[in-house]
Amino acid sequence: MLVSVKVRLSGAAVCIAALSGFAPPAAGQEVRLTESMAEARLVLNGREIVIGRTPNPEAVLRGEFTKTSRACPPFCIQPMTPVPDVAPAGELELIGFLQDHAAQGTGVLIDARLPEWFGKGAIPGAVNVPFATLDPSNPFRDQILAALGARPLAGGGFDFSQAMTLMVYCNGPWSDQSVRALQALAAAGYPPEKMMHYRGGMQDWLILGLTVAGGPEAEAKLATAEGQP
Amino acid sequence: MKVGLIYLGIVGSLVAVITGVPWVTLLKDVPDPLAGVIPPPVTAPAPQEPPAPVFTGVMAALEEPAPEVTRAAAPAPDALEATQTDDATAAAAALAALVVAGTGLADPVEPEPVAAPAAEQPVAAQVAAPAPQPQAGDIDQTTAAILAALTGTAPESGAAVAAADPALQAMSVAALNGLANAKPAPTLEGLVAQALREGQSDAYIDALVNEAAGRKEIAVPGALVTAEGKVDTAVLLADLVGKAQDAAGQPRSAPREVVTGGDGVEVHTVAQADGSSQQFRFYTVARGDSLGAIAEKFYGDAGYYLAIFEANRAILSTPDALNAGQRLVIPGISQL
Numbered sequence: 232m233l234v235s236v237k238v239r240l241s242g243a244a245v246c247i248a249a250l251s252g253f254a255p256p257a258a259g260q261e262v263r264l265t266e267s268m269a270e271a272r273l274v275l276n277g278r279e280i281v282i283g284r285t286p287n288p289e290a291v292l293r294g295e296f297t298k299t300s301r302a303c304p305p306f307c308i309q310p311m312t313p314v315p316d317v318a319p320a321g322e323l324e325l326i327g328f329l330q331d332h333a334a335q336g337t338g339v340l341i342d343a344r345l346p347e348w349f350g351k352g353a354i355p356g357a358v359n360v361p362f363a364t365l366d367p368s369n370p371f372r373d374q375i376l377a378a379l380g381a382r383p384l385a386g387g388g389f390d391f392s393q394a395m396t397l398m399v400y401c402n403g404p405w406s407d408q409s410v411r412a413l414q415a416l417a418a419a420g421y422p423p424e425k426m427m428h429y430r431g432g433m434q435d436w437l438i439l440g441l442t443v444a445g446g447p448e449a450e451a452k453l454a455t456a457e458g459q460p
Numbered sequence: 461m462k463v464g465l466i467y468l469g470i471v472g473s474l475v476a477v478i479t480g481v482p483w484v485t486l487l488k489d490v491p492d493p494l495a496g497v498i499p500p501p502v503t504a505p506a507p508q509e510p511p512a513p514v515f516t517g518v519m520a521a522l523e524e525p526a527p528e529v530t531r532a533a534a535p536a537p538d539a540l541e542a543t544q545t546d547d548a549t550a551a552a553a554a555l556a557a558l559v560v561a562g563t564g565l566a567d568p569v570e571p572e573p574v575a576a577p578a579a580e581q582p583v584a585a586q587v588a589a590p591a592p593q594p595q596a597g598d599i600d601q602t603t604a605a606i607l608a609a610l611t612g613t614a615p616e617s618g619a620a621v622a623a624a625d626p627a628l629q630a631m632s633v634a635a636l637n638g639l640a641n642a643k644p645a646p647t648l649e650g651l652v653a654q655a656l657r658e659g660q661s662d663a664y665i666d667a668l669v670n671e672a673a674g675r676k677e678i679a680v681p682g683a684l685v686t687a688e689g690k691v692d693t694a695v696l697l698a699d700l701v702g703k704a705q706d707a708a709g710q711p712r713s714a715p716r717e718v719v720t721g722g723d724g725v726e727v728h729t730v731a732q733a734d735g736s737s738q739q740f741r742f743y744t745v746a747r748g749d750s751l752g753a754i755a756e757k758f759y760g761d762a763g764y765y766l767a768i769f770e771a772n773r774a775i776l777s778t779p780d781a782l783n784a785g786q787r788l789v790i791p792g793i794s795q796l
Contacts, residue, residue: 275642276641276642333642336642339639339642345631346630346631346634358635358638358639358641358642359631359634359635359638360635360638360639361631361635363628363631364628364631364632364635369628369632371628371629371632371633371635371636372632374632374636375632375635375636375639378635378636378639378640379639395642
């Protein structure tokens with residue numbers, strides 16, 4: 232008896248909300264990652280990471296990531312597969328990569344942007360390895376490759392057999408930073424099958440309202456969640 | 461090529477440690493110098509006996525900065541690969557390389573130019589030292605990973621680093637720190653390689669590995685799990701010696717008839733209708749046995765555990781499902 236009353240009440244509430252044009256109250260369960268997954272949880276370097284979506288169905292982007300027509304060059308449309316055999320990835324593949332590789336210590340999510348952009352907000356769990364640091368002219372490049380698990384060989388070059396699997400991203404389809412990072416890594420001999428490319432980058436991550444690392448401040452800067460358009 | 465020479469040195473010292481005889485002395489009695497360069501099979505230590513002296517030898521060889529033999533002495537591996545060649549010069553060079561690279565037991569036959577490599581610890585190695593991360597596979601993979609970890613050469617030290625542009629340097633250092641935080645989870649391979657580097661005893665390694673396995677921190681290949689559920693580090697360490705030999709290009713793959721009798725071993729000869737006879741061997745699992753240990757016992761190489769596992773699928777669900785008292789069929793050498 233009590234149960235049926237409750238059901239009717241909540242049904243009525245939804246009706247009223249829809250008729251009067253008000254957004255329904257924000258509840259985490261209403262904006263899920265997928266039908267079967269509300270959010271993703273993983274532990275990375277001893278810290279728990281939760282990736283979910285902005286719960287407000289009316290939220291829109293504000294600021295930097297709303298531009299449609301950045302000048303090209305330099306902001307040109309980038310290929311999905313800039314290096315042959317580097318697998319393209321979407322958000323679910325990226326989240327799966329964090330769980331199956333990064334959390335297991337066998338992979339690193341690489342943010343190839345410059346530190347200034349990384350500091351404004353990044354995908355949770357990412358490590359900032361700016362594309363410029365992977366250029367052969369950087370005297371630190373070999374140390375970075377070694378930190379990724381490449382083993383320097385006595386006669387020059389590297390053995391990448393134990394190297395980490397990488398997922399590389401940058402600002403989005405209009406930014407060439409992840410492309411340059413992937414090309415530099417491939418030129419250094421990094422096996423393409425150990426690299427993945429999230430071409431959508433921050434642009435696509437934000438348009439889906441996905442969790443941004445860097446706290447509420449970063450999220451406010453990058454993806455303003457507004458109830459009213 | 462250079463790597464091959466380094467391994468020759470490792471094996472040279474290994475063999476010298478085991479036999480206690482300098483190789484150069486032995487080679488004098490061998491008519492064909494090439495035949496002498498390939499040492500005879502080394503008797504692997506029994507799994508129950510901690511093979512400490514052998515590993516001290518391996519580590520002594522591995523930890524020494526491996527001398528880089530210059531091109532002048534370099535034809536050795538080629539000479540070994542092309543076994544048909546009877547180029548005495550190449551053989552002499554190989555011998556010289558072997559002596560130069562590790563034993564320290566005899567003067568080189570002909571002094572060869574040797575370049576000492578820079579072995580300085582790089583900044584990156586202090587900041588981040590990612591361990592290899594293979595999946596828990598078979599013993600071969602585990603062993604190969606440990607050897608790879610141990611023989612990895614250090615990256616160039618940062619002499620050029622001072623010239624870096626400050627912004628690039630700051631970004632690079634931040635990236636290195638970020639990557640250092642992305643610490644990989646410990647692995648069986650990483651633990652053993654680290655302990656061997658530190659010169660730890662076999663007993664220490666056994667305790668270390670078993671504690672980590674007990675806490676489920678590391679994955680262990682099934683063939684290394686004993687009938688009591690412990691990790692058989694003795695077999696793992698024995699396999700390491702075999703792999704060091706492999707790396708030096710020595711034939712190790714041929715299985716040998718090591719056991720014909722002994723505790724738990726039964727041999728049945730069945731007469732066939734055509735007058736021939738066939739041998740069937742069985743082994744009753746004892747406490748402390750692992751599939752790897754049994755393969756080592758019968759074939760001289762833990763890597764053959766899969767043959768025993770496959771022959772006993774009826775009673776073994778997985779390679780680590782061994783129980784004391786189980787009677788296993790041991791396939792004949794011809795069936796491997």
